[in-house]
């Protein structure tokens with residue numbers, strides 16, 4: 001069979017991968033915490049990893065396993081684990097794989113809470129060098145003998161800097177270090193981080209994957225690119241028969257099981273449903289984003305627009321190479337100095353002032369005084385975040401309605 005299109009695969013994924021009971025097209029929500037073994041040898045074998053079975057739902061359960069299969073297919077991985085939130089996926093994985101004395105090269109353009117978590121890792125003796133991941137030279141310069149990996153986001157928010165995935169992937173492969181990519185902003189079919197030699201792909205399922213603003217979740221996928229035999233932190237107990245599973249096994253035991261940020265089965269069901277329309281929603285919101293970015297770019301009350309789809313974006317060509325179906329649906333912009341961003345936001349009728357992204361609805365947020373409130377002015381400047389910047393997560397509304405809302409609000413504050 002020829003390779004099917006993206007949405008064809010998504011709408012049939014649950015049925016094909018998980019063969020739900022009774023011929024259902026959805027895996028049902030299964031809430032059992034414990035699992036009975038009729039033969040006591042079964043639970044012994046399960047504990048010893050000689051047999052795959054659900055034992056206790058903090059580590060694995062049927063509904064979550066079904067979603068993991070679907071996400072693993074989506075990213076082309078050798079293993080995927082779900083967590084209660086995107087932050088849980090990131091923090092549990094890094095705690096599971098790192099030791100005091102290790103060094104990481106980390107993007108200086110990061111989601112605020114991820115950045116805050118890297119500050120916590122420093123308190124645990126892990127060394128972090130923040131660097132400009134749009135520039136491979138700076139990544140290479142940050143390398144040290146104890147460097148365990150590079151961590152970046154495909155496209156950063158709010159300023160939409162595009163990481164040089166191609167060059168960083170090459171570099172990590174040469175050095176045998178982990179390439180960890182947060183693909184929340186550009187999930188498939190937009191960006192396949194595996195194609196750029198990512199070792200681990202992180203995703204906040206809360207955003208585009210679920211898409212409807214009604215469920216939290218996170219995931220990490222091992223793409224199979226990384227050779228875990230070259231990774232000194234794998235514990236002997238997790239060097240299982242299949243070498244490709246060493247990393248995900250340690251993340252499952254030390255990260256998911258011991259830290260315990262498990263995805264709820266109800267949440268897995270909601271996320272799986274949202275995923276069916278991922279391709280359709282992304283296509284629509286990206287079309288809206290490009291039109292809105294162009295409108296704002298030409299408006300006299302707007303001084304600057306940051307969107308990778310605009311020809312004058314600093315990494316426009318990199319984005320064109322790395323993103324296969326558009327430029328994402330996050331943009332940010334600065335109003336001219338004499339317009340108060342708060343007054344502007346209060347004039348919006350359709351667009352919601354809220355901190356979230358990847359939703360069906362268009363959302364706006366003043367970023368400096370909210371998500372970057374804990375950072376110093378100097379740090380914000382390094383991230384490219386200006387004081388009156390507004391971030392927009394573009395939704396799937398009809399384009400004309402969306403542009404009209406911006407036009408009306410800009411008109412109201414200018415007069």
Ligand SMILES: *Cc1c(COP(=O)(O)O)cnc(C)c1O
Nearest residue numbers: 085086087111182184204206217
């Ligand atoms: C939202 C977000 C996260 C964290 O995800 P949660 O599900 O909210 O914990 C991580 N990375 C990026 C890029 C995000 O946008």
